[in-house]
Amino acid sequence: MLKITALHQIHLNLGARMIQFAGWQMPLQYTSIPEEHRSVRESAGLFDLSHMGEIRLQGKGAFHLVQRLVTNDLAHLNPGEVLYTPMCNSQGGIIDDLLVYRTDQEEFLLVVNAANTEKDYAWIEKQSRGEAKVENLTDEFSLIALQGPKAEEILTELTDVSLSQLLYYHFTQAKVKGVNALLSRTGYTGEDGFELYLASQEAPKLWNALLQTGKPYGLKPTGLGARDTLRLEMGYRLHGNDIDETTSPFEAALDWTVKLSKGDFIGREALEKQKKEGISRKLIGFQMETRIAPRKGYALLVKKLKIGEVTSGSFSPTLQKGIGLGYVDLQHTSPGSSISVGIRDKNYPARIVSLPFYEPRVKKTADNLIV
Amino acid sequence: MYPEGLKYAKTHEWLKVEDNEGKVGITYYAQDRLGDITFVELPQVGAELTKGKSFGTVESFKAVSEFYAPVSGKVIQVNKELRDNPELINQDPYGQGWILVVEIASPAEMEELLSPSDYEQWVKQQEEVG
The missing domain is CATH 3.30.70.1400 (Aminomethyltransferase beta-barrel domains)
Structure with missing residues (x-):
């Protein structure tokens, strides 16, 4: 039995194309993935993420x-x-x-x-x-994300919270259009923006208020399709694709999230050993020379020899090229190096690039937006 | 959605015949099923198409699919605009989103192609099957 969110009927009324995702029925897109992607980069997008746990x-x-x-x-x-x-x-x-x-x-x-x-x-x-x-508490909470350079202006119209003082990766209890919510300045897009956790029965009211207030700013409802292309441009790893129980944070190039000095934690011994002995593969980002899209499972090659595999890939609406993430043997991780991707029966040129593909524009200080 | 004057293949390509030349594209239904098209790979001018065989690849955000030749013949023109603007297929599948022009080798092959109303029926059947 597929689960539906508190906003399900709203998505249908908006004409969303629905997909099954992780046991939930979720909107893939309302109009078009590149159009929704662009509106998040240029103005703002509204996401139903109530499937998150x-x-x-x-x-x-x-x-x-x-x-x-x-x-x-x-x-x-x-x-x-x-x-x-x-x-x-x-x-x-x-x-x-x-x-x-x-x-x-x-x-x-x-x-x-x-x-x-x-x-x-x-x-x-x-x-x-x-x-x-x-x-x-998954079934009690709904999660609505408002993402994009216009997010602060839109949300300011609906809350008394001084948003200019709320920095990236901070949160506060807020009343938004009279609805109690946990309001955090976080997101999965690389743009400035907010995530609102609230009681599910209030979700339709808040969604509609946000959508209506945001309309003059260019706010568009945005589905999981654009969420995936937005996160991929940021190089954010998606669990189940880019990371899982067979990959370690060091292999996933998430070294900054492992604090071996903090005391005991689950996995510490294994990670300490990895740190000492080294790893044999690492996650990298790569960009195709053309619009062709790498996809999960495709081979990454150097001189026709397989060096690894794609874990996520797509056409990038911002770069207008194919981009991807994948694991490669450690000696092939330098940004700038040429590789190729085995797509169907041919090899297509690509090069390894530093992540992210797209520079984030999140709000890290009170005075200015880091651009 | 399925203009008169065109012939349709069950594999969702359309063919517009002028003398012995046929312009080929994909139908409204095909582009809608694919979603936003991001990349197409097309044959060179001069390539020989065989009816029913794949002649190129189309990618959307969520899918990879192939084009199948509605008739056999030599490719005499390819829509170069699609290289940088493959979304033309979504925007205008019967106009600016055309794919190529083929010199029809055997006019008899066209008899198997469907009329607009028969194609529409075919699409309905496909949707019922899921």
Whole structure:
């Protein structure tokens, strides 16, 4: 049985093309993927992300439990701040990547990938040993994302929160059009923007208010199709494609999310060993010479010898070229080097590039937007 | 959606015949099923097409598909605009989104192609099958 979000009927009324994703029926696109992609880069897009999982941990041992579950360090994470982190198994393989919201000293909200919600919840329950109360709140929450350079102007019309003071990876409790929401300056697009977590029964009201307020700014409802091309241009790894339980954060070039000095955590021993002994493959980004799209599973080659495989790929609406992510043997990771991609029965030229493909425009300081 | 004056293949290409030349494109249904088209790979002028065989590739964000020749013959013109603007196929499948022109080798092959109303029926059947 496919799950539907609280905004399902709205999507149908908007004429969305729906797809099955991680057990949910979700909008793929409303009009066109490149058009929705462009509107997020140039003005703003509105996303229903209610399929994402929300798991709350609270109680006296919550901080230590989350510290043990994830590879990044929460020691300097204050209430009101968000942290991106992998959650690894004891072999150092990535069970999921997630956002940790510190809602209080001993209270955390973990936002996880839809396909992994049940698995993550079971894993966290198993690890908790009664240290904290663990609840899966996915069905109670809706998640609406407002992303793009016009996001702040649009949202300002609907809330008293001083948005210019709310920085990237920070959040606050807010009233938006009279609706209580957890409002965070986060996203998966590389643009400035916000994510709003709210009670599902309020979701239609807030969605409609945002869409109507945003219309003069060029706001468009945006589906998972454009979400995927937007995240790929940022080089964001998608769990299930680019990372999974067989890849480590070091292999995924997520070194900055592993804090071996923070004390004990699950996977630490394996990751320390990897750090010492080195890894044999690493995730890279590459760009095609033409519009042809690399796709998951295609071979990456140097002089006709296979050096790795594509894990994500698409035509990039911004670069107007094919782009992709994939793992290659360690000696072939230098940006600038020429490789080729085996597509159907031919090899097509590409080159390795530094990630991201597209420079982010998120708001990191109060005074100016980092462009 | 399926203009008169064109002949249609069950593989969702259309053919517009003028004397012994046939202009080829894909139908409204085909482009709608593919979604936004991002890349096309086409044969060279001079290539020989065989009815029912693949003559090129079309990519959209979500799918890769092939073009099948509605008739056999030699390619005498290719729509070069599609190299940089493949979305023309979505925007104008029967006009600016044409794909190539073929010199029809055997006019008898055209008898198997469908009329607009028969093609529309065919599409309906396909949709029922899913």
